[in-house]
Amino acid sequence: MVSLHFRLSRSVIALGVALTLATSAAAECTRESLLAVANSYLAAQTSGKTDGLKLAASNFTYQENNKKADIAKGLLSQPLKIDLNRSTADTVACASYSMFISSTGSKPYVVGTQIRYNGNDTSSIALIDTIHATTGDLFFNAKKTLDYIQKEDWTDLEASKRPSRDVLKKAGDAYLDMWTDAKAADTIPWGTDCERVEGSQYTRPCGGSLPRGGSAKPNGNRRYVIDEVVGSVDVLCSFDSLGNMPDSHEIRIQDGKVKYVHTITALGR
Incomplete structure (x- = not known):
């Protein structure tokens, strides 16, 4: 009986060590x-x-x-x-x-x-x-x-001024929806000093010269990274409304308004 108890104790200890090592090998998502x-x-x-x-x-x-x-x-x-x-x-x-x-x-x-x-x-x-x-x-x-x-300011936002994940995602989706939805542009909280950099084209303020529908094919295959600390959402997608172009759209919201928009668009070659 003593020998059995000893073997069980050793097994429990070994299992505990294994679980500890497995836990330490994993890195928490911070x-x-x-x-x-x-x-x-x-x-x-x-x-x-x-x-x-x-x-x-x-x-x-x-x-x-x-x-x-x-x-x-x-x-x-x-x-x-x-x-x-x-x-x-x-x-x-x-x-x-x-x-x-x-x-x-x-x-x-x-x-x-x-x-x-x-x-x-x-x-x-x-x-x-x-x-x-x-x-x-x-x-x-x-x-x-x-x-x-390189002239932009991307410092962290104060905790009380950070937009929610929902607000950021809606802004990213609405931007990509402008080519298929004539009303999408009006749902985006444009800032009066917002800067838009599309490739090397610069537009200020962002709310000017926007698409308002016209395409029947939505921009799909959307993948999101949302960071409330800096108030940003990046969406990788297929820019299908203009012809299946690989695309990244990044938006920053500051003080409740869109401050920056960046786009990276390849031609899918």
Whole structure:
């Protein structure tokens, strides 16, 4: 009996140690952990080496411009000098969004990437989902885009002034709905000093020269990263209303009004 009790005790202890190790191996989905992985992604892009990324051993997907791709042959395999970058975090969806601009070199880029995980565990990446634009894409000029965006203020909002997830998602959806819904533009809380950067085209205020329906095909395949701390929503999508173009639309709301709009649109080649 004593021997049986001893063996059971050892088994219970071993199980407890195993559970502790499994728990410690997982990384809780916090703002800090999401942004840390986003930084490792940017470092990988700078070096052109992905061995520093903690990719899921199974069920990992790498996607460029809405198509599955080989990470070893994709944009991440190319070392790029990054002139500007910024990342946001969505602890509810356990996802991050990183935007960066590489304006020098033989092939400049403006890139938006969402990173996702299995469950709420940021210890391994399940999806790297990238929209990238380069020379020949819609309104593309990386140096002009850099000049506009580097002047923006993206400091965290005070807790009492942060828009809700619902408000942010509705703004992102309404923006993408403007091409199919004539009333969508009027539901967006435009700021009088809002700045819109579409590729390298600059518009201020944002509420001017907006589409009001006209297309029968909605912009679909929407993937969201919502960050209440900075008041932003990024939506990766297929810009189907104008012809199946891979697209990223990012919106920031400040003091209850839209402050910034960024778009990255590829031509789907």
